[in-house]
Amino acid sequence: MNCIFVLGQNPKKNELLDSVFKKDFSVSQKSTAAEMLESFADESPVLVIADVSLPDETKTLLAGMKKLNLYPSVPVLLMIPSGAAEASENAEDFLLPGVSDIFEFPFNPAVLRLRAENLISEYYCRKNIEAEALKKSKYDMLLKNEKLAVLETVLDNFVEVAVNSEFLVGTHAARMRKCVRIFLQEYDELFPEAGLTAQKIEDIAYASVFHDIGKLLVPKELLQKDSALTEAETTTARQHTAFGANLLRGVPLVHQKTLYKLCQDICRHHHERFNGDGYPEMLKGGEISVAAQAVGLIEAYIALQEMRPYRKAFSESEAYDAITSGKCGSFSEKMLKAFEKSRSLLEEAFSSF
Ligand SMILES: [Fe+2]
Numbered sequence: 001m002n003c004i005f006v007l008g009q010n011p012k013k014n015e016l017l018d019s020v021f022k023k024d025f026s027v028s029q030k031s032t033a034a035e036m037l038e039s040f041a042d043e044s045p046v047l048v049i050a051d052v053s054l055p056d057e058t059k060t061l062l063a064g065m066k067k068l069n070l071y072p073s074v075p076v077l078l079m080i081p082s083g084a085a086e087a088s089e090n091a092e093d094f095l096l097p098g099v100s101d102i103f104e105f106p107f108n109p110a111v112l113r114l115r116a117e118n119l120i121s122e123y124y125c126r127k128n129i130e131a132e133a134l135k136k137s138k139y140d141m142l143l144k145n146e147k148l149a150v151l152e153t154v155l156d157n158f159v160e161v162a163v164n165s166e167f168l169v170g171t172h173a174a175r176m177r178k179c180v181r182i183f184l185q186e187y188d189e190l191f192p193e194a195g196l197t198a199q200k201i202e203d204i205a206y207a208s209v210f211h212d213i214g215k216l217l218v219p220k221e222l223l224q225k226d227s228a229l230t231e232a233e234t235t236t237a238r239q240h241t242a243f244g245a246n247l248l249r250g251v252p253l254v255h256q257k258t259l260y261k262l263c264q265d266i267c268r269h270h271h272e273r274f275n276g277d278g279y280p281e282m283l284k285g286g287e288i289s290v291a292a293q294a295v296g297l298i299e300a301y302i303a304l305q306e307m308r309p310y311r312k313a314f315s316e317s318e319a320y321d322a323i324t325s326g327k328c329g330s331f332s333e334k335m336l337k338a339f340e341k342s343r344s345l346l347e348e349a350f351s352s353f
Pocket of ligand 1: 211212240270271
């Protein structure tokens with residue numbers, strides 16, 4: 001049975017109110033606001049009736065209900081003296097925030113009952129709307145998380161496809177991931193001030209797989225040309241850096257995440273060089289992230305040892321010399337030191353595919 005709270009200290013009034021509602025409701029009478037506020041959690045009333053002849057208690061009750069977030073969900077019906085509603089000078093005594101409606105004492109039981117039931121119906125409507133809204137927001141959150149999980153799975157699979165794609169030169173991507181990881185572990189040992197955590201190294205290694213993904217948007221015949229590129233063709237081919245970054249930027253929901261920011265940085269900047277001679281932005285020195293510098297160096301080391309339509313594969317020592325002598329553009333002293341330190345491990349990793 002639904003509960004109605006009555007705040008009052010007049011036994012006669014309390015008895016009358018009880019007689020109006022007791023058939024269909026459990027009427028719980030309280031003589032103070034404090035007592036009533038303590039009982040809300042246990043009894044969950046659907047309506048509160050307060051007697052304005054207890055002005056301080058009524059105000060304390062309304063303030064307490066607001067604090068407990070019960071206002072405006074639980075309706076409050078205020079009982080005022082007969083004729084008080086017509087006297088405008090008394091209006092501020094009962095037009096209080098949190099009061100849903102007023103009625104005069106003495107009252108007509110049928111009219112009071114009707115007004116109370118209307119308020120209780122509104123209370124249930126409001127409850128249902130609130131519950132529906134809560135359900136919807138929980139559902140939206142679930143859907144968002146689900147979409148995020150699906151997109152991450154698609155991207156993970158995409159990496160695997162990229163790793164095995166002939167278009168991306170077979171094992172090139174897999175070699176990249178393994179060699180970048182090894183190189184950065186060695187770099188971290190030499191230069192711990194760079195702040196490379198194990199997770200960051202793993203993220204960069206993962207992101208390195210995407211470095212040339214922009215080549216998907218460069219004409220195939222240009223990438224597979226067996227002679228030197230013209231100036232115009234070189235310009236087009238170099239756009240793969242921006243294409244790759246833009247491709248990743250279009251991925252909804254996940255593109256703000258650290259990992260995808262890394263992917264974008266690597267796509268866009270893996271051809272930048274330490275002395276500013278690289279492309280597309282001709283960044284210099286520390287303007288190029290450690291991630292992009294490392295991927296640039298390892299990409300050169302791996303690519304040189306792989307066959308291309310326009311040249312044969314370099315030996316490991318030829319590739320090493322080309323990089324350390326500056327033929328692949330300039331790298332920082334730190335990068336070259338880490339390269340020297342990791343060389344044997346890189347050689348072993350390259351040959352393992
Ligand atoms: Fe590239």
